[in-house]
Amino acid sequence: MTDLATPQQLADRTASAVEAAVAAGRELGLTVTDARVLHDVFSVVVHLAPSPVVARVPTVLPESTDLVSLARRQRDELAVTRWLADRGTPVVPPSPLVPAEPVQRDGFSMTFWEFLEEDRDAEPDYARNAELTAELHAALREYPGELAFLSAAEPHYVEIGLDRLEGRTDLIAPSLLDRARREWEVLGPLVRSRAAFEEAFPGVELRPVHGDCPPANIFQGVDGHRFADFELITLGPAEWDLASLGAELGAAYDRGAERNGLRPLDPRVQRFVDAVGMLRVVATLTLVPQLPVLADYLKPALEQWPAMPFAGGLDD
Incomplete structure (x- = not known):
């Protein structure tokens, strides 16, 4: 591949994001003298020290x-996390020191969050986190804000991604791209239309869900766990938040669901969201030029894909 970002380009992008976050923070009245990058994958996450504020600056985005x-x-x-925090749900909340609005500067759009000390000795416990996801779903049930149906599936992104992958045999085999196109013909209409989804899955409740694998997006602070990264908050079935996590974590979620008075996961809906999630993985290959390490991250999922039911078995 000749279009991969070079290490220098990646470093320059990170530096630009940090500079934009620092400048925006200072304009908002924050004291920033020792900015420190906490994470740098799809977003550059910057502690604007000594202020107890973290800026999250998305940098790897679809065209x-x-x-x-x-x-x-x-x-x-920002709206949903503020609402949850006000009701005592453990989340990483927006910073109270600045307005809870995205700030645009130097071609970036960023948000500002309360700085929380991380428990660096804590080991990830994804089964526990899957159970906790049911608690989050119970809390979100009463959220009054309007959310788009399955916006987290990003159907426009998937469709453009499949088009952009045409001829990119360095990223995906033609046979797999063909499968992706044929699966999308089955799945796409159910992602784009709430009515079509409800006809295919009668009686399945739609509710606000995290949208981006909450068992993997729980921040372990020194004061306990916090739900984080609600960037893809959406209206959808509970199964969306457990997409592609497997039977063991699905069973863990069901234990939490029973404890919180929620329904268990529906196997048919789970196969549907697993299949849609895989097509999002395929579309994410288009981001490899921006973030070359993605190729290694996505490889295991793509290797497992041929063994999965075609289109979640919905073509039967």
Whole structure:
């Protein structure tokens, strides 16, 4: 591949994001003298020290995502996390030191969050986190804000991604791309239309869900766990938040669901969201030029895909 970002380009992108976050923070009245990068994958996450504020600056985005659509998504995230925090749900909340609005600067759109000390000795416990996801779903049930149906599936992104992968045999085999296109013909209409989904899965409740694998997005602070990264908050079935996590974590979620008065996962819906999730993985291959390490991250999922039922078995 000749279009992969070089190490220098990656470093320059990170530096630009940090500079934008520092400048924006200072304009908002924060004291920033010792900015420190906490994470740098899809977003550059910066502690604006000594202020107890963290800026999250998305840097690896599909070409179809512009600043307007990104800011709209960020406003949903800020609104839902503020609402949850006000009701005592353990989340990483927006910073109270600045307005809870996305800030655009130097081509970036960023949000600001309360700095929390991480428990660096804690080991990830994904079974526990899957159980906790049911607690989050119970808390979200009463959320009054309007959310788009399955926006986290990003159907426009999937469709553009499949088009962009045409001829990219360095990223995906033609046979797998063909399968992706044929699966999307089955799955796409159910992702785009709430009515079509409800006809295919009668009686399956739609509710606000985290949207981006909450068992993998629980921050372990020194004061306990916090739900984090609601960037893809959406209206959808509970199964969406357990997509592609397997039977063991699905069973863990069901234990939490029973404890919180929620329904267990529906196997048929689970196969549907697993299949849609896999097509999002395929579309994410288009981001490899921006973030070359993604190729290694996505490889295991792509290797497992041929063994999965075609389109979640919905073509039967």
